[in-house]
Amino acid sequence: MPIAIPASPSKLDKMNSIHITKVAQQVEETNKVLGAGGKELPAPYKSSGNEALDTLAFLHLLEQLKVQKRSGWIREGVSYFPRVSYHMCRMALMAMMIPQDPLRPLDIPRCVMMALVHDLAEAHVGDITPVEGVPAHVKHQLEEEAMDSFLNEMLGGDGNKDARERFRSLWDEYEARETPESKLVKDLDRVELALQAVEYERSQDIRTLSPFFVGSIPNLEHPVIQKWAETLMEERRQLWASRGREKEEQDGLGGAKVGDKVKKANGV
Amino acid sequence: MPIAIPASPSKLDKMNSIHITKVAQQVEETNKVLGAGGKELPAPYKSSGNEALDTLAFLHLLEQLKVQKRSGWIREGVSYFPRVSYHMCRMALMAMMIPQDPLRPLDIPRCVMMALVHDLAEAHVGDITPVEGVPAHVKHQLEEEAMDSFLNEMLGGDGNKDARERFRSLWDEYEARETPESKLVKDLDRVELALQAVEYERSQDIRTLSPFFVGSIPNLEHPVIQKWAETLMEERRQLWASRGREKEEQDGLGGAKVGDKVKKANGV
Numbered sequence: 001m002p003i004a005i006p007a008s009p010s011k012l013d014k015m016n017s018i019h020i021t022k023v024a025q026q027v028e029e030t031n032k033v034l035g036a037g038g039k040e041l042p043a044p045y046k047s048s049g050n051e052a053l054d055t056l057a058f059l060h061l062l063e064q065l066k067v068q069k070r071s072g073w074i075r076e077g078v079s080y081f082p083r084v085s086y087h088m089c090r091m092a093l094m095a096m097m098i099p100q101d102p103l104r105p106l107d108i109p110r111c112v113m114m115a116l117v118h119d120l121a122e123a124h125v126g127d128i129t130p131v132e133g134v135p136a137h138v139k140h141q142l143e144e145e146a147m148d149s150f151l152n153e154m155l156g157g158d159g160n161k162d163a164r165e166r167f168r169s170l171w172d173e174y175e176a177r178e179t180p181e182s183k184l185v186k187d188l189d190r191v192e193l194a195l196q197a198v199e200y201e202r203s204q205d206i207r208t209l210s211p212f213f214v215g216s217i218p219n220l221e222h223p224v225i226q227k228w229a230e231t232l233m234e235e236r237r238q239l240w241a242s243r244g245r246e247k248e249e250q251d252g253l254g255g256a257k258v259g260d261k262v263k264k265a266n267g268v
Numbered sequence: 269m270p271i272a273i274p275a276s277p278s279k280l281d282k283m284n285s286i287h288i289t290k291v292a293q294q295v296e297e298t299n300k301v302l303g304a305g306g307k308e309l310p311a312p313y314k315s316s317g318n319e320a321l322d323t324l325a326f327l328h329l330l331e332q333l334k335v336q337k338r339s340g341w342i343r344e345g346v347s348y349f350p351r352v353s354y355h356m357c358r359m360a361l362m363a364m365m366i367p368q369d370p371l372r373p374l375d376i377p378r379c380v381m382m383a384l385v386h387d388l389a390e391a392h393v394g395d396i397t398p399v400e401g402v403p404a405h406v407k408h409q410l411e412e413e414a415m416d417s418f419l420n421e422m423l424g425g426d427g428n429k430d431a432r433e434r435f436r437s438l439w440d441e442y443e444a445r446e447t448p449e450s451k452l453v454k455d456l457d458r459v460e461l462a463l464q465a466v467e468y469e470r471s472q473d474i475r476t477l478s479p480f481f482v483g484s485i486p487n488l489e490h491p492v493i494q495k496w497a498e499t500l501m502e503e504r505r506q507l508w509a510s511r512g513r514e515k516e517e518q519d520g521l522g523g524a525k526v527g528d529k530v531k532k533a534n535g536v
Contacts, residue, residue, distance in 0.1 A: 052495065052496075052498075052499040053499065055365075055496065055499070056496065056499045056500060056503060058365075059358075059362065059463055059496060059500075060463070060467065062357075062358045062361055062362075063358070063463075063464075063467055085353055085354040085357040085358070086353040086354070086357075088357055089330075089353040089354075089356055089357045089360075089384065090327075090330045090331070090353070092357075092360065092384050093330055093384055093385075093388075094327065094330075096381060096384070096385075096431060096434050096435065097323075097326075097423070097428065097430075097431040098430075098431075099427060099428070099429070099430040099431070100430050108434075109377030109378070109380070109381060110377070112377070112380060112381055112384070113364060113377060113380055116357065116360050116361055116364070116380070117361075117364075120361075155365070159367060159492070160365065160367070161367065162365075162366075162367040162368050163364060163365040163366075163367070166364050166376075167364065195327055195328070195331075196331075199328065199331055224427070227320065228323065228324065228327060230320075231320040231321065231323070231324045232324060232327075235324060
């Protein structure tokens, strides 16, 4: 049974201060399930009993990856924002750029596939971000239910056994964040966000994107990705220097540095 | 040395009737290289001599996959058209759906990666389609030059040796179209186009998309993808039947059937 989030956007805004137990009461009141941006979610797909039709429903569902917007950007006044499919595509291509290192063996093709699956649930629920007031466990539950619907109702037939197992295994591995591959994909998720932020600062002259860097670059773990991010942050410094705002934009970072949290956690 | 295409769109329209030798004369006249939609291409990237900066240039270049439009749709009056990144992302996810078959062994992770690389050159040249009057060999040369610039100038450093070799090997294999993996990715390219066409017919009530099916579905080879396409074409038939245009839209297909060309080529 899906957990319902209150239907009115004004209520949604207050969610952070509403005690979690209230959510259960609101299920009774509204009986509506909301995804990203407070939009009401359609009911999850149920199998038609015809494997070919269910499979086609999944192929069409993937179109939502083109439609769904990466919603963090909407709040920041960005006038053109990326779709989920683009974010996953650039992450997957960046995974292919990671060199083989005997000291850090990685299954690169698996990282590529995991990058393409890690946000798949957003085809149904959209990109739910922390500030929307949807509690993390509710977001997780909505995404799990979306994946269950995809895998059991759309790809539940005998002919899709391999597909189902591949998607499930990649999704579970990413969510558990225990393997080196899942940690790399999380790094790619973060650095893709930082790249996009610099690209928007440059093309749209937006000055309030510091939170995107503060929340991403200190957590980067892989040395190659740390190096990419260091070059990126130097490029950003020069961008704002050329616009006479170097100090303000550096101050906005509050001292955040690439890989800083990881170094501190390791006692460096 | 890139081959130049005449700069004026009116000249571009006449390209099909201009003898190829004239192209060389026009290099002297215009010295401009045009990509998709007759847009002037920027000069290919040249290495800065700094590996970190060159790598960052590649990461930013990937943003173009979000920007570049799949240009075939523009002509058909579609009001919202897909970006290259979305096309590659759905193809890669569809590759993960192909079941293992001992009679047709396939390296699925390689198919996934090839789907993500097969249109990479479009990040520079855009999506050049046959009707734009750019001869096939010129299109191929522009794309080869784009890939050379990506791999030798952006990813030319020692740290990107593995990346360079992965991208080159996947690109070359797809272009040669000899391996089962490259043939599967071509099938995915075709069926993704057909899927998108039905989605536009449904959402935008566009009646002239038959050429997209005639040019794609008869060439499908893989039995699983043929099955997807058959279900899709039945869905399309029902869509137009519900709008009272079943006969006209079936006639528009001119008898084209899923896998027909492949069966004929095999003497079936």
